[in-house]
Structures are given as C-alpha cells and as structure tokens.
Amino acid sequence: MLKKNIRRIHILINDKDRKPWLLICKEVLELTIHKRSFPLYYFGRFFYKKGTPNAKDFMNTKECDSILYSPKTERNQTKSILNNKLYFSLFCQSNSMATCELLAYNLYNSFFYKSQCRTIHNATEFYNFCCLLFKDGKNKRIFIKRSESMGGKGIFLLTPSSTKEEYNKLWPIIEKNAFIFEKAIEQHKSVSAIYPNSINTIRIETYYTKDGSIEVLGGLMRFGSGESVIDNVSSGGLYVSINMEKGILMKYGKTDLHSGAHRYISHPTTNFVFLGFQIPYFMEAIDLCKNFAKKIPNRIIGWDVAITPDGPIIIEGNHNPGLFLGEFSYNGYKNKRIFKEIIQEL
Amino acid sequence: MGKPKQNRLLVFLRDKNKKNYFQIIKECIHLAILKKEIPFYYFKYLYRKNVVNYTDFVSTKEANRIKHKDVFHKEEHLSIISNKLSFSQYLEENNIPTPKLISHNFGKNFIWNGDVHIVNSKNDLIDFFGKVFDQYDKESLFLKPIGLYGGIGCYLINKKTLSKDISECADFLINNSCIHQEVIVQHSEINKIHPGCINTVRMETFIDKKGEIHILSALMRFGIGKSIVDNAYSGGFYVGIDLEKGCLKKIGHQYMEFGGATLTRHPDNNFVFEGFIIPYCQEICSLVTKAVEFLPDRYIGWDIAISEDGPVIIEANEYPSIFITDIAYGGYLKHPIYKDIIKEVS
Numbered sequence: 177m178l179k180k181n182i183r184r185i186h187i188l189i190n191d192k193d194r195k196p197w198l199l200i201c202k203e204v205l206e207l208t209i210h211k212r213s214f215p216l217y218y219f220g221r222f223f224y225k226k227g228t229p230n231a232k233d234f235m236n237t238k239e240c241d242s243i244l245y246s247p248k249t250e251r252n253q254t255k256s257i258l259n260n261k262l263y264f265s266l267f268c269q270s271n272s273m274a275t276c277e278l279l280a281y282n283l284y285n286s287f288f289y290k291s292q293c294r295t296i297h298n299a300t301e302f303y304n305f306c307c308l309l310f311k312d313g314k315n316k317r318i319f320i321k322r323s324e325s326m327g328g329k330g331i332f333l334l335t336p337s338s339t340k341e342e343y344n345k346l347w348p349i350i351e352k353n354a355f356i357f358e359k360a361i362e363q364h365k366s367v368s369a370i371y372p373n374s375i376n377t378i379r380i381e382t383y384y385t386k387d388g389s390i391e392v393l394g395g396l397m398r399f400g401s402g403e404s405v406i407d408n409v410s411s412g413g414l415y416v417s418i419n420m421e422k423g424i425l426m427k428y429g430k431t432d433l434h435s436g437a438h439r440y441i442s443h444p445t446t447n448f449v450f451l452g453f454q455i456p457y458f459m460e461a462i463d464l465c466k467n468f469a470k471k472i473p474n475r476i477i478g479w480d481v482a483i484t485p486d487g488p489i490i491i492e493g494n495h496n497p498g499l500f501l502g503e504f505s506y507n508g509y510k511n512k513r514i515f516k517e518i519i520q521e522l
Numbered sequence: 523m524g525k526p527k528q529n530r531l532l533v534f535l536r537d538k539n540k541k542n543y544f545q546i547i548k549e550c551i552h553l554a555i556l557k558k559e560i561p562f563y564y565f566k567y568l569y570r571k572n573v574v575n576y577t578d579f580v581s582t583k584e585a586n587r588i589k590h591k592d593v594f595h596k597e598e599h600l601s602i603i604s605n606k607l608s609f610s611q612y613l614e615e616n617n618i619p620t621p622k623l624i625s626h627n628f629g630k631n632f633i634w635n636g637d638v639h640i641v642n643s644k645n646d647l648i649d650f651f652g653k654v655f656d657q658y659d660k661e662s663l664f665l666k667p668i669g670l671y672g673g674i675g676c677y678l679i680n681k682k683t684l685s686k687d688i689s690e691c692a693d694f695l696i697n698n699s700c701i702h703q704e705v706i707v708q709h710s711e712i713n714k715i716h717p718g719c720i721n722t723v724r725m726e727t728f729i730d731k732k733g734e735i736h737i738l739s740a741l742m743r744f745g746i747g748k749s750i751v752d753n754a755y756s757g758g759f760y761v762g763i764d765l766e767k768g769c770l771k772k773i774g775h776q777y778m779e780f781g782g783a784t785l786t787r788h789p790d791n792n793f794v795f796e797g798f799i800i801p802y803c804q805e806i807c808s809l810v811t812k813a814v815e816f817l818p819d820r821y822i823g824w825d826i827a828i829s830e831d832g833p834v835i836i837e838a839n840e841y842p843s844i845f846i847t848d849i850a851y852g853g854y855l856k857h858p859i860y861k862d863i864i865k866e867v868s
Contacts (some may be wrong), residue, residue: 251628252669253605253607253628254628256608260601260602260608262598262602262613263605263608264616266612267608269615270614270615270623271633271636283599283818285598286818323598353598439859471631473628473630473631493579
C-alpha cells in the first residue's frame with residue numbers, strides 16, 4: 177500500500193498537466209472546508225489537472241458510499257444475482273435476457289458442460305476439456321471469468337492456439353476457484369477500430385426510483401490498451417466519458433492515478449481520436465439497461481454493455497459501481513436533478 | 523400459520539417421560555466434562571428415559587463447528603444454495619428434478635415469461651396471478667420467500683380462491699422477494715399419512731476428504747392440522763428413516779418449543795409410522811448423490827418431496843439443523859463417517 181501511494185505521489189509531482197501548486201493548495205483547502213474531510217478524490221479524479229470541472233460539484237468517496245451502501249439502496253436478493261457471474265448468467269438465460277453465451281462452468285474440480293458433471297484432476301484433463309469446448313461449438317475465443325470477482329481480475333482468454341504452457345499456468349487458479357466459460361462476443365467493427373484487443377464496454381448506471389421507474393445516471397466507455405484483453409480501468413485500461421444525450425464520446429481518455437493519471441485525446445495504441453465518436457446502438461444500450469434494471473430491481477446498478485454488430489449485449493451488472501466515474505458525463509451530481517431525490521430519500 | 527410456541531422449560535418440567543433428577547444431574551455433569559460446555563442441548567431430548575446413549579449425540583459446540591467449518595462450505599456454492607431463485611434455476615439448468623419455476627418477484631416487480639409486471643396493490647396481484655393461472659394449466663402455486671428458511675413466509679394460492687388467498691399474502695409478497703413454483707403432486711402413499719402439505723425427506727450429505735459422497739442420515743417431516751408446510755419450526759414433527767430398509771422408524775419427534783411430543787402415529791389420523799415403506803427411497807438417495815455432484819458443498823441438508831413420478835428436490839440447506847438428523851440417526855457420534863467429521867473440525 178505504501179509503495180502504491182509513493183508511486184501516486186510521484187506521478188502527481190511529475191504531472192506536466194497539473195495546475196500550479198498554489199492553486200491546488202487553495203482548491204484543496206476550499207474542498208476540505210466544503211466537504212468537511214480531506215478531498216482525496218481531488219487527486220484520484222484529476223481535479224488537480226488543468227481544464228477540469230469544479231470539484232465541488234462532484235461526490236467525494238464518503239458521499240458516494242453513503243448512497244451505495246445505504247440500507248435503502250442495498251437489496252440482498254438482487255445483489256446476489258449481480259455478485260455471482262454464474263448466477264447472473266443463469267438468471268438471464270431463464271428470463272430471456274440478452275447476455276453472453278454460457279458454454280460451461282466449474283466449481284473447483286467439478287466441471288459442468290451440457291448438463292453433465294465431470295471431475296477434472298490436472299492440467300492435461302483441463303486442456304482436453306477446453307479442446308472439447310472449442311471443437312463442439314466451433315468457438316474461436318472463450319473467456320474464462322471467475323464467478324465472484326470484480327475489476328477485471330480473474331479473467332482469461334483462451335483460443336484454439338493457446339499453448340499447453342498457458343493451460344499449465346492457468347490450472348492451479350482454475351481448480352481452486354469457480355469460473356464461467358463464455359463464448360467471446362464479436363465486437364462492432366467501429367468500436368474495434370478504437371482498440372481491437374479487448375471488448376470495450378460501456379458502463380451505464382441506472383437508478384430504480386421510489387415509484388418503480390428507471391433513471392439513467394451516467395455513463396462512460398472503457399478501452400483496454402497495449403496487449404490487454406480486458407478493458408477495466410483498475411487493470412490498466414482507460415475510460416472516456418459519454419455525452420449521454422447524443423451517445424458520443426467526450427474529449428479525454430483517462431487512466432487511473434496508479435496507472436499514471438494519463439489524459440489522452442486519442443487512444444495510445446491506435447491513435448483513434450475520442451471526441452465525437454458516435455457509439456453504435458447507444459440508445460438501444462440505454463433501453464436494454466432499463467429493461468434489465470426492471471428485471472433485477474437493485475436500486476443502483478452499473479451495467480457493462482458490449483456493442484456487437486447486431487446491437488448491445490449486457491456483460492454484467494455491478495451492485496456497487498463507482499458512481500464517480502460516470503459523474504463526468506453529467507458534470508457532477510449537483511448538476512443532475514435525480515440526485516436531489518436520491519439524497520433526500522436516503 | 524404454525525402452532526403456537528410453548529415455554530421449553532415448562533415442557534421439560536411437565537414431561538412424564540424424563541429420567542429421574544439424580545440421573546439427569548449425573549449425565550449433565552458427565553457431558554459438561556466430556557464436551558467442555560454447559561450441555562443445554564441435553565434438555566432438548568437426551569433427558570428422556572429411552573435415551574441410553576446420551577454421549578453419542580452431537581453437542582451444540584460441535585454442531586456449530588461443523589455447520590460453519592470453512593472447508594465444508596465454499597462461497598460459490600453457498601451463493602447458489604442460499605438463494606431459492608438461483609437454486610431453482612441452477613437445478614433446472616442441470617436437469618435435476620425440482621418444482622418448476624413459474625414466475626418470481628422482487629418486491630413490486632413481478633417477472634413472468636421474460637416480462638416485468640409492476641404490482642402496486644392487491645388488485646394488481648390478483649390480475650397478475652389471474653393471467654398466470656390462465657396460461658398455466660394447474661390449479662395452485664406455491665410462493666416462497668427467496669432468502670428465508672423454516673417454512674416462514676410460504677403461501678399456497680389457488681385459482682378457485684384467488685382473491686381470498688391473495689388477501690392473506692398481498693402485503694408480504696409486495697414487500698419481499700419470492701419464487702412462485704408449481705405445486706408438487708404428492709405420492710398417494712404419503713398422502714395416506716398426511717395429505718395437507720408436502721411432507722419432505724431431509725437427507726444430510728457429506729463429502730469426505732477423498733471426495734466420496736456419503737449420506738449421513740435421513741428423516742421424514744410431516745405437517746399437522748392445516749399447516750401447508752412440514753417444517754418442525756412450523757409445529758410439524760419428524761420421523762427417522764431406516765435407509766437400509768427404506769422405511770420409517772418407530773418414533774416421531776416434535777420440537778420442544780411446540781410441545782416436544784414423541785409420537786408413534788400421526789395425531790390427525792393415527793397412521794402408524796413404523797415400517798412404512800417410503801416410495802422411491804433408493805431413487806431419493808441416487809438423486810441426492812447426483813445433486814451433490816452438481817453442488818459439491820461438503821455438508822448439506824437436502825429437502826426432497828416424493829411425487830407420483832419420483833423424488834423432486836425442494837431445496838438445499840447449507841447450515842442444516844444437525845440436531846434433528848442426529849436424533850433421527852440415534853446418535854451421530856456412533857456413525858463411522860461422523861467420527862471423521864468431528865476429527866476434521868476439532
């Protein structure tokens with residue numbers, strides 16, 4: 177932890193994009209008085225950089241947590257659907273909700289495929305099992321995802337050309353946990369043009385109001401970078417805020433502080449400029465999230481949506497999304513009418 | 523609605539079948555030294571004259587250690603077992619016989635056939651279930667809360683008396699999350715004992731360190747009077763099963779809170795338990811063994827109904843009441859496998 181913090185401070189000091197130190201100190205002091213606590217979020221969300229909106233309009237961590245973890249927000253029965261990828265997949269299947277195709281799954285050494293259970297003891301048997309998945313369904317890419325994990329952790333990609341060494345490395349992790357095996361979806365080519373190596377998902381936040389209607393809070397789009405096959409920001413990806421009315425990307429792609437606190441106007445791997453990119457099927461993605469939110473009526477959900485050539489598909493829902501990332505799409509919660517209702521109710 | 527609870531101390535004091543006080547004190551002291559705890563559990567059953575082997579029974583501390591032993595339970599299994607909706611969908615997905623899931627609700631959101639119906643009032647509920655009954659060719663539905671145990675919050679609604687039935691459960695339904703399942707048609711032989719509810723078999727399974735599945739003990743539970751559930755906590759009682767012969771044992775036991783009666787016949791119709799051949803007993807054992815393969819948690823209490831066509835799994839309990847199966851077996855500590863269980867948790 178200490179090492180991580182030292183790195184963050186080092187990044188902050190050397191950031192050429194930051195405001196003058198005097199201004200930073202002034203703003204931090206004002207925020208400390210205004211929010212009644214030291215504003216770590218000022219640094220974590222880049223308000224120390226030039227050209228950023230007014231930090232006072234944005235939630236700090238305490239305000240965000242008080243919404244997410246309020247007893248009025250938490251619903252155990254729906255949270256348990258969202259928390260477990262296997263359960264989520266089965267629930268969607270059972271209720272005709274469009275999500276990734278579940279090929280197989282394992283609970284430790286018990287592997288389940290086409291309603292058959294088999295015990296797998298070693299990496300060779302695991303390799304043979306995966307070969308069966310590739311052969312049977314003519315699958316080209318399979319994502320293996322740990323059933324209960326977040327932030328892109330525990331996600332691996334297998335292809336028919338994955339080597340036995342890769343399987344040997346993977347096996348000790350697989351047999352000690354529970355994973356789902358999903359058919360990798362085909363991404364819309366205009367989204368792949370920005371970054372082709374990962375499924376670049378949109379995060380859309382929904383809020384289930386008191387009277388049962390669904391409001392959309394904020395949104396952002398995430399992209400992997402380098403060689404990464406996942407787009408999660410906490411795993412090194414970057415995010416771009418979305419103009420929610422028009423469904424277009426805003427100016428900057430950002431990495432988190434730990435990954436260097438970069439702000440890019442174009443993708444660092446492909447040089448694709450973000451500003452103005454029209455997200456295909458964006459309105460359909462909003463409708464899909466609202467539909468899902470009615471069927472899984474958790475008060476707040478962060479939906480991860482992928483865009484395929486045929487339309488949007490929900491990858492997963494998060495019961496405790498980091499609401500502060502989506503805030504940039506509406507310039508801070510103080511500028512979003514629904515938050516008055518949320519704070520009043522909670 | 524269950525039987526009213528009684529004061530356990532009064533039940534003990536009034537019990538004409540108890541050992542003399544000198545013997546009770548002597549045995550309690552012996553147990554206190556042996557088990558290193560105050561043997562409150564002794565007063566649930568072991569104080570009775572017919573209990574000679576009082577040291578063969580699992581103490582409260584031992585039972586708690588077993589129930590909550592972390593190597594016996596994995597989070598990924600528990601998230602399926604502890605949620606009746608996920609459990610139902612998981613079994614259906616794997617073609618394991620379970621009551622068909624017709625619809626379910628999260629509070630006001632009722633989900634049926636992939637559509638969401640918002641229900642705000644008793645009349646909305648009557649409309650909703652009216653539509654369900656119209657399409658679904660059965661006469662009754664069983665409603666169960668997703669996260670509760672002990673038969674609490676269960677309702678049976680009938681097409682013919684829908685308005686009256688909904689009046690009784692509307693408030694509960696709209697304010698909770700429930701699954702709505704088809705009603706099992708109980709085997710006619712079981713109906714001879716008690717036709718008023720589904721009388722289930724409780725079977726406890728254990729996976730040993732080598733991965734072998736064992737059925738530890740089994741009992742059958744019966745409702746009484748007008749109760750629609752058979753749970754002991756709802757005033758019912760249980761009779762041990764002789765698994766080798768596939769028949770009921772002699773004595774039925776009721777929880778102390780409900781009178782602690784021991785019965786050799788059903789109180790409603792005087793049906794004698796001893797020797798009653800349980801239909802599909804072998805099939806029940808096979809089904810439960812298969813279910814454990816699909817949900818390989820090391821210690822589970824399974825609830826199974828017996829229909830005309832065979833056994834059907836109702837639910838699984840990750841923290842079953844070891845007390846009742848202990849008594850049904852006649853003292854778990856003489857069970858060859860249980861000695862290993864105690865060793866593992868010590």
